Amino acid sequence: MGITKSEIFTEKQNQLAQLAKALAHPARIAIIEHLLKINTCICGDLVSVIGLAQPTISQHLKELKKIGIIQGQVEGTSVCYCINTEKWKEISLAFETFFSKDTNPPSCC
Amino acid sequence: MGITKSEIFTEKQNQLAQLAKALAHPARIAIIEHLLKINTCICGDLVSVIGLAQPTISQHLKELKKIGIIQGQVEGTSVCYCINTEKWKEISLAFETFFSKDTNPPSCC
DNA sequence: AGCATTCATCGTAATATTGCAATATATAAA
DNA sequence: TTTATATATTGCAATATTACGATGAATGCT
Numbered sequence A, B: 001m002g003i004t005k006s007e008i009f010t011e012k013q014n015q016l017a018q019l020a021k022a023l024a025h026p027a028r029i030a031i032i033e034h035l036l037k038i039n040t041c042i043c044g045d046l047v048s049v050i051g052l053a054q055p056t057i058s059q060h061l062k063e064l065k066k067i068g069i070i071q072g073q074v075e076g077t078s079v080c081y082c083i084n085t086e087k088w089k090e091i092s093l094a095f096e097t098f099f100s101k102d103t104n105p106p107s108c109c
Numbered sequence C: 001a002g003c004a005t006t007c008a009t010c011g012t013a014a015t016a017t018t019g020c021a022a023t024a025t026a027t028a029a030a
Numbered sequence D: 001t002t003t004a005t006a007t008a009t010t011g012c013a014a015t016a017t018t019a020c021g022a023t024g025a026a027t028g029c030t
Helices: A011-022 A026-038 A043-050 A054-066 A085-100 B011-022 B026-038 B043-050 B054-066 B085-100
Strands: A040-042 A070-075 A078-083 B040-042 B070-075 B078-083
Touching (some): A011 A054, A011 A085, A011 B011, A026 A040, A026 A054, A026 B011, A043 A054, A054 A070, A085 B085, B011 B054, B011 B085, B026 B043, B026 B070, B040 B043, B043 B054, B054 B070
16 A cells, blocks of 8 residues: 555564665765765765755655755755765664674575 | 666665565564564464464565565475574664765764 | 735645555475 | 465555646846
8 A cells, every 4th residue: 555554563674664764765875975085065966966856855855854864955946965974973873773683504495 | 767777876775775675564573573473483373372364474574585585395284484694784784884985073063 | 005026835646655465376295 | 185374466546756847936137
């Protein structure tokens, strides 16, 4: 039905899935990578760099803002975007923790 | 249009987004976490543990197998699933590399 | 005030995802 | 060979996502 049964999962499982979802589009990966490289830039720059229409970029930015990994600051008619360092570390830690679990050698396969 | 313009992004960006997408559902996180804990289990166990219908679990397992993070071994009428340790490390590294980039303090926001 | 610029939001079309009932497939057991 | 068990696949309904044109809102400039 396109709707996720969040209520049967733990808070942590839902949270990590939500973080993964925000990263689950190459445009959003590209936006983050550009911000990491350039440190800070306005929405219009992202539109030219990425190559998607302005409303589409705006929508992707919204998804990223939703999990707090980026933040925007109005500067005149432009909006200056950058990584939220604190959230970045938090999200990084969430994935790190998930992947830190050791995988024992399988007994059957 | 629900369709991603993969051709305008780099191979790496598409790959990481695809990995994130596979993790972008709490049921799939739950499946992985259960496999990490139990080491190995059959599909039927996952159906009872997770609490989704058998076809739904089967579909999620398919998504996880697609990126190679898990693998299944037929054992009689059952299928025994486990983490693919090599792929696990590979995927872990992909996220680690992505998050390893330092975030400089923003100049504008 | 009037106009240009930048970005967000709305509306919409195309496609993807989620979930499950029904069914197909494969193996084991009787 | 028939029956039972376990899993995969199919088909479908409901919802979500992606993309973009059109439009709205906010700010700066003249």
